[in-house]
Amino acid sequence: MEGNDKGGVKRLAVAGAITALSIIAVMKLGNVSLEEFRYAKTEYIAAAFLLHVLFWLFWTVRLEVISSILGYSLPFREVFLGVLASNFVAAITPSSAGGEPVRAKVLVxxxxxxxxxxxxxxxxxxxxxxxxxxxxxxxxxxxxxxxxLGLKIGVVFTVLIALLIVFLFELFKYPERVERFLKFIEKRVRREFFVRIEREIWMFRDSIRTFLRDKSKAMTLLALTALIWISEFLVPSFVLLAFTCDPHWILSLTSQAILVIASLVPLTPGASGIAEFGFFYLYSQFVECSVGAIVGVWRSITYVSNILAGIVANLYYFRRLVLK
Known part of the structure:
Protein backbone atom coordinates (compact mmCIF):
# COMPACT_ATOMS: atom_id res chain seq x y z
CA MET A 1 0.00 0.00 0.00
CA GLU A 2 2.82 2.34 0.94
CA GLY A 3 4.55 1.53 -2.34
CA ASN A 4 1.40 2.38 -4.28
CA ASP A 5 1.09 5.70 -2.43
CA LYS A 6 4.70 6.57 -3.23
CA GLY A 7 4.17 5.60 -6.87
CA GLY A 8 1.09 7.81 -7.07
CA VAL A 9 2.92 10.77 -5.56
CA LYS A 10 5.80 10.24 -7.97
CA ARG A 11 3.48 10.13 -11.00
CA LEU A 12 1.67 13.24 -9.77
CA ALA A 13 4.99 15.06 -9.36
CA VAL A 14 6.15 14.02 -12.84
CA ALA A 15 2.84 15.01 -14.46
CA GLY A 16 2.79 18.34 -12.63
CA ALA A 17 6.39 19.11 -13.54
CA ILE A 18 5.91 18.27 -17.23
CA THR A 19 2.72 20.33 -17.40
CA ALA A 20 4.27 23.33 -15.64
CA LEU A 21 7.41 23.24 -17.80
CA SER A 22 5.34 22.81 -20.97
CA ILE A 23 3.12 25.79 -20.12
CA ILE A 24 6.19 27.92 -19.34
CA ALA A 25 7.85 26.84 -22.60
CA VAL A 26 4.72 27.59 -24.63
CA MET A 27 4.37 30.99 -22.97
CA LYS A 28 8.00 31.74 -23.78
CA LEU A 29 7.47 30.72 -27.40
CA GLY A 30 4.44 32.99 -27.57
CA ASN A 31 6.23 35.91 -25.85
CA VAL A 32 3.51 36.06 -23.19
CA SER A 33 3.75 38.68 -20.45
CA LEU A 34 1.95 38.60 -17.11
CA GLU A 35 0.21 41.85 -18.09
CA GLU A 36 -1.96 39.91 -20.52
CA PHE A 37 -3.56 37.95 -17.68
CA ARG A 38 -4.53 41.14 -15.85
CA TYR A 39 -6.88 42.18 -18.64
CA ALA A 40 -8.57 38.81 -19.06
CA LYS A 41 -12.34 38.96 -18.57
CA THR A 42 -13.11 36.89 -15.50
CA GLU A 43 -16.74 36.30 -16.48
CA TYR A 44 -15.65 34.30 -19.53
CA ILE A 45 -13.07 32.36 -17.51
CA ALA A 46 -15.80 31.56 -14.97
CA ALA A 47 -18.05 30.40 -17.83
CA ALA A 48 -15.22 28.20 -19.14
CA PHE A 49 -14.80 26.62 -15.71
CA LEU A 50 -18.56 26.09 -15.44
CA LEU A 51 -18.44 24.19 -18.75
CA HIS A 52 -15.77 21.93 -17.26
CA VAL A 53 -17.98 21.33 -14.21
CA LEU A 54 -20.77 20.36 -16.63
CA PHE A 55 -18.31 17.87 -18.14
CA TRP A 56 -18.07 16.20 -14.71
CA LEU A 57 -21.83 16.31 -14.14
CA PHE A 58 -22.83 14.95 -17.56
CA TRP A 59 -20.32 12.11 -17.12
CA THR A 60 -21.93 11.28 -13.77
CA VAL A 61 -25.44 11.31 -15.26
CA ARG A 62 -24.30 9.00 -18.07
CA LEU A 63 -22.97 6.48 -15.56
CA GLU A 64 -26.26 6.74 -13.67
CA VAL A 65 -28.21 5.95 -16.85
CA ILE A 66 -25.90 3.05 -17.70
CA SER A 67 -26.34 1.59 -14.22
CA SER A 68 -30.13 2.02 -14.42
CA ILE A 69 -30.19 -0.14 -17.57
CA LEU A 70 -28.69 -2.94 -15.47
CA GLY A 71 -31.31 -2.40 -12.77
CA TYR A 72 -29.21 -0.40 -10.31
CA SER A 73 -30.02 2.94 -8.69
CA LEU A 74 -26.69 4.36 -7.57
CA PRO A 75 -26.23 7.34 -5.20
CA PHE A 76 -25.48 10.41 -7.33
CA ARG A 77 -22.92 11.74 -4.86
CA GLU A 78 -20.97 8.49 -4.83
CA VAL A 79 -20.87 8.31 -8.62
CA PHE A 80 -19.93 12.00 -8.91
CA LEU A 81 -17.06 11.60 -6.44
CA GLY A 82 -16.02 8.48 -8.33
CA VAL A 83 -15.85 10.46 -11.57
CA LEU A 84 -13.68 13.10 -9.86
CA ALA A 85 -11.42 10.45 -8.33
CA SER A 86 -11.05 8.70 -11.70
CA ASN A 87 -10.15 11.99 -13.39
CA PHE A 88 -7.38 12.45 -10.84
CA VAL A 89 -5.90 9.02 -11.56
CA ALA A 90 -6.32 9.61 -15.31
CA ALA A 91 -4.37 12.85 -14.93
CA ILE A 92 -1.31 11.01 -13.60
CA THR A 93 -1.32 7.90 -15.83
CA PRO A 94 -0.25 7.62 -19.50
CA SER A 95 -3.13 7.91 -21.99
CA SER A 96 -5.45 8.50 -18.99
CA ALA A 97 -5.68 4.72 -18.65
CA GLY A 98 -6.00 4.74 -14.86
CA GLY A 99 -9.43 6.34 -14.81
CA GLU A 100 -11.46 3.34 -15.96
CA PRO A 101 -10.43 0.93 -13.14
CA VAL A 102 -11.28 3.58 -10.55
CA ARG A 103 -14.79 4.10 -11.94
CA ALA A 104 -15.27 0.33 -12.15
CA LYS A 105 -14.20 0.01 -8.49
CA VAL A 106 -16.71 2.70 -7.48
CA LEU A 107 -19.49 0.84 -9.30
CA VAL A 108 -18.52 -2.41 -7.57
CA LEU A 149 -4.27 14.32 -39.75
CA GLY A 150 -7.96 14.39 -38.90
CA LEU A 151 -8.99 11.88 -41.56
CA LYS A 152 -6.26 9.46 -40.49
CA ILE A 153 -7.49 9.63 -36.90
CA GLY A 154 -11.10 9.21 -38.03
CA VAL A 155 -10.22 6.14 -40.12
CA VAL A 156 -8.31 4.56 -37.21
CA PHE A 157 -11.26 5.08 -34.87
CA THR A 158 -13.69 3.65 -37.43
CA VAL A 159 -11.53 0.53 -37.80
CA LEU A 160 -11.36 0.11 -34.02
CA ILE A 161 -15.14 0.39 -33.73
CA ALA A 162 -15.56 -2.22 -36.48
CA LEU A 163 -13.20 -4.60 -34.63
CA LEU A 164 -15.11 -4.07 -31.40
CA ILE A 165 -18.42 -4.83 -33.12
CA VAL A 166 -16.95 -8.02 -34.59
CA PHE A 167 -15.70 -9.06 -31.14
CA LEU A 168 -19.12 -8.48 -29.55
CA PHE A 169 -20.85 -10.35 -32.38
CA GLU A 170 -18.59 -13.37 -31.86
CA LEU A 171 -19.16 -13.23 -28.12
CA PHE A 172 -22.95 -13.25 -28.39
CA LYS A 173 -23.48 -15.30 -31.55
CA TYR A 174 -21.08 -18.11 -30.64
CA PRO A 175 -21.01 -18.52 -26.83
CA GLU A 176 -19.59 -22.01 -27.31
CA ARG A 177 -16.29 -20.37 -28.26
CA VAL A 178 -16.28 -18.67 -24.89
CA GLU A 179 -16.92 -22.04 -23.26
CA ARG A 180 -13.95 -23.56 -25.11
CA PHE A 181 -11.78 -20.69 -23.90
CA LEU A 182 -12.96 -21.25 -20.32
CA LYS A 183 -12.17 -24.96 -20.55
CA PHE A 184 -8.72 -24.05 -21.84
CA ILE A 185 -7.90 -21.93 -18.80
CA GLU A 186 -9.72 -24.15 -16.26
CA LYS A 187 -6.78 -26.55 -16.03
CA ARG A 188 -4.26 -23.74 -15.71
CA VAL A 189 -5.59 -21.79 -12.72
CA ARG A 190 -6.81 -22.53 -9.22
CA ARG A 191 -10.41 -23.78 -8.94
CA GLU A 192 -11.73 -20.88 -6.86
CA PHE A 193 -10.07 -18.38 -9.18
CA PHE A 194 -11.57 -20.09 -12.24
CA VAL A 195 -15.07 -20.09 -10.74
CA ARG A 196 -14.79 -16.34 -10.18
CA ILE A 197 -13.51 -15.72 -13.73
CA GLU A 198 -16.29 -17.85 -15.24
CA ARG A 199 -18.98 -16.05 -13.26
CA GLU A 200 -17.71 -12.59 -14.20
CA ILE A 201 -17.31 -13.42 -17.91
CA TRP A 202 -20.91 -14.59 -18.20
CA MET A 203 -22.10 -11.64 -16.12
CA PHE A 204 -20.20 -9.36 -18.48
CA ARG A 205 -21.84 -11.02 -21.50
CA ASP A 206 -25.31 -10.77 -19.98
CA SER A 207 -24.75 -7.10 -19.10
CA ILE A 208 -23.74 -6.21 -22.66
CA ARG A 209 -26.81 -8.05 -23.98
CA THR A 210 -28.97 -5.99 -21.62
CA PHE A 211 -27.46 -2.77 -22.97
CA LEU A 212 -28.03 -3.83 -26.56
CA ARG A 213 -31.67 -4.74 -25.90
CA ASP A 214 -32.60 -1.41 -24.26
CA LYS A 215 -32.82 0.71 -27.42
CA SER A 216 -35.04 3.28 -25.68
CA LYS A 217 -32.08 4.60 -23.68
CA ALA A 218 -29.54 4.38 -26.49
CA MET A 219 -30.32 7.87 -27.77
CA THR A 220 -30.18 9.23 -24.23
CA LEU A 221 -26.70 7.81 -23.78
CA LEU A 222 -25.53 9.17 -27.14
CA ALA A 223 -26.96 12.61 -26.29
CA LEU A 224 -25.22 12.58 -22.90
CA THR A 225 -21.95 11.56 -24.55
CA ALA A 226 -22.25 14.51 -26.94
CA LEU A 227 -22.99 16.87 -24.03
CA ILE A 228 -19.98 15.54 -22.08
CA TRP A 229 -17.48 16.26 -24.80
CA ILE A 230 -18.98 19.36 -26.40
CA SER A 231 -19.12 21.10 -23.01
CA GLU A 232 -15.42 20.31 -22.57
CA PHE A 233 -14.54 21.28 -26.14
CA LEU A 234 -16.17 24.72 -25.73
CA VAL A 235 -13.80 25.68 -22.90
CA PRO A 236 -11.03 27.07 -25.17
CA SER A 237 -13.48 29.27 -27.09
CA PHE A 238 -14.59 30.94 -23.87
CA VAL A 239 -10.96 31.36 -22.82
CA LEU A 240 -10.36 33.05 -26.19
CA LEU A 241 -13.30 35.36 -25.49
CA ALA A 242 -11.76 36.18 -22.10
CA PHE A 243 -8.73 37.55 -23.94
CA THR A 244 -10.98 39.44 -26.43
CA CYS A 245 -10.09 37.04 -29.25
CA ASP A 246 -12.31 35.49 -31.91
CA PRO A 247 -13.67 32.23 -30.37
CA HIS A 248 -13.32 30.31 -33.68
CA TRP A 249 -16.08 27.91 -32.60
CA ILE A 250 -15.81 25.36 -35.43
CA LEU A 251 -12.02 25.33 -35.69
CA SER A 252 -11.65 25.11 -31.92
CA LEU A 253 -14.09 22.19 -31.64
CA THR A 254 -12.21 20.38 -34.42
CA SER A 255 -8.85 21.00 -32.75
CA GLN A 256 -10.12 19.73 -29.41
CA ALA A 257 -11.30 16.45 -30.94
CA ILE A 258 -7.89 15.96 -32.57
CA LEU A 259 -6.12 16.79 -29.28
CA VAL A 260 -8.14 14.33 -27.20
CA ILE A 261 -7.45 11.48 -29.62
CA ALA A 262 -3.75 12.40 -29.88
CA SER A 263 -3.57 12.46 -26.08
CA LEU A 264 -4.44 8.75 -25.99
CA VAL A 265 -0.85 7.98 -27.02
CA PRO A 266 0.67 6.56 -23.78
CA LEU A 267 3.81 8.69 -23.61
CA THR A 268 3.42 10.91 -20.54
CA PRO A 269 1.14 11.01 -17.45
CA GLY A 270 -2.14 12.69 -18.35
CA ALA A 271 -0.72 13.59 -21.80
CA SER A 272 1.38 16.29 -20.10
CA GLY A 273 3.44 18.10 -22.71
CA ILE A 274 1.52 16.53 -25.60
CA ALA A 275 -1.60 18.54 -24.76
CA GLU A 276 0.19 21.86 -24.27
CA PHE A 277 2.39 21.74 -27.37
CA GLY A 278 -0.39 20.16 -29.44
CA PHE A 279 -2.75 22.97 -28.44
CA PHE A 280 -0.10 25.58 -29.22
CA TYR A 281 0.58 24.08 -32.65
CA LEU A 282 -3.06 23.65 -33.69
CA TYR A 283 -4.37 26.97 -32.41
CA SER A 284 -1.42 28.89 -33.82
CA GLN A 285 -2.81 28.00 -37.25
CA PHE A 286 -5.90 30.20 -36.84
CA VAL A 287 -5.77 32.27 -33.61
CA GLU A 288 -4.51 35.83 -34.02
CA CYS A 289 -3.87 36.64 -30.34
CA SER A 290 -1.31 35.18 -27.91
CA VAL A 291 -1.81 31.41 -27.86
CA GLY A 292 0.61 30.96 -24.95
CA ALA A 293 -1.70 32.69 -22.49
CA ILE A 294 -4.68 30.70 -23.79
CA VAL A 295 -2.79 27.43 -23.21
CA GLY A 296 -2.01 28.33 -19.59
CA VAL A 297 -5.61 29.17 -18.67
CA TRP A 298 -7.11 26.27 -20.66
CA ARG A 299 -4.80 23.69 -19.05
CA SER A 300 -5.46 25.12 -15.59
CA ILE A 301 -9.21 24.74 -16.08
CA THR A 302 -9.25 21.29 -17.69
CA TYR A 303 -6.24 19.59 -16.08
CA VAL A 304 -5.19 21.27 -12.84
CA SER A 305 -8.81 21.41 -11.66
CA ASN A 306 -9.11 17.65 -12.30
CA ILE A 307 -6.15 17.05 -10.01
CA LEU A 308 -7.42 19.36 -7.25
CA ALA A 309 -11.00 18.05 -7.34
CA GLY A 310 -9.67 14.49 -7.55
CA ILE A 311 -7.55 14.99 -4.45
CA VAL A 312 -10.65 16.13 -2.53
CA ALA A 313 -12.61 13.08 -3.76
CA ASN A 314 -9.80 10.69 -2.83
CA LEU A 315 -9.52 12.27 0.63
CA TYR A 316 -13.24 11.61 1.06
CA TYR A 317 -12.77 7.92 0.19
CA PHE A 318 -9.70 7.67 2.43
CA ARG A 319 -11.57 9.24 5.36
CA ARG A 320 -14.50 6.86 4.88
CA LEU A 321 -12.11 3.89 4.74
CA VAL A 322 -10.43 4.97 7.99
CA LEU A 323 -13.77 5.48 9.76
CA LYS A 324 -14.82 1.95 8.79
Missing part, protein backbone atom coordinates in the same frame (compact mmCIF):
# COMPACT_ATOMS: atom_id res chain seq x y z
CA UNK A 109 -18.51 -0.64 -4.19
CA UNK A 110 -22.04 0.57 -4.96
CA UNK A 111 -23.23 -3.03 -5.41
CA UNK A 112 -22.47 -4.00 -9.01
CA UNK A 113 -20.76 -7.23 -9.95
CA UNK A 114 -17.28 -6.99 -11.43
CA UNK A 115 -18.53 -8.17 -14.83
CA UNK A 116 -21.36 -5.64 -14.81
CA UNK A 117 -19.02 -2.82 -13.81
CA UNK A 118 -16.57 -3.82 -16.55
CA UNK A 119 -19.40 -3.87 -19.08
CA UNK A 120 -20.51 -0.42 -17.93
CA UNK A 121 -17.04 1.05 -18.47
CA UNK A 122 -16.78 -0.71 -21.84
CA UNK A 123 -20.09 0.89 -22.88
CA UNK A 124 -18.63 4.28 -21.89
CA UNK A 125 -15.62 3.74 -24.15
CA UNK A 126 -17.80 2.44 -26.96
CA UNK A 127 -20.05 5.53 -26.79
CA UNK A 128 -16.99 7.80 -26.79
CA UNK A 129 -15.53 6.01 -29.81
CA UNK A 130 -18.78 6.38 -31.76
CA UNK A 131 -18.98 10.07 -30.86
CA UNK A 132 -15.39 10.88 -31.79
CA UNK A 133 -15.50 9.07 -35.12
CA UNK A 134 -18.70 10.83 -36.15
CA UNK A 135 -17.91 14.21 -34.58
CA UNK A 136 -14.40 14.50 -36.00
CA UNK A 137 -15.45 13.66 -39.55
CA UNK A 138 -18.35 16.15 -39.39
CA UNK A 139 -16.19 18.94 -37.95
CA UNK A 140 -13.45 18.34 -40.50
CA UNK A 141 -15.96 18.60 -43.32
CA UNK A 142 -17.30 21.87 -41.87
CA UNK A 143 -13.95 23.46 -41.10
CA UNK A 144 -11.59 21.93 -43.68
CA UNK A 145 -8.91 22.12 -40.98
CA UNK A 146 -6.02 19.62 -40.66
CA UNK A 147 -7.73 17.30 -43.12
CA UNK A 148 -4.81 14.88 -43.47
Missing amino acids: DCGMGVGEATASIMVERFLDAIFFSFFLLVMLSLSGFAVG
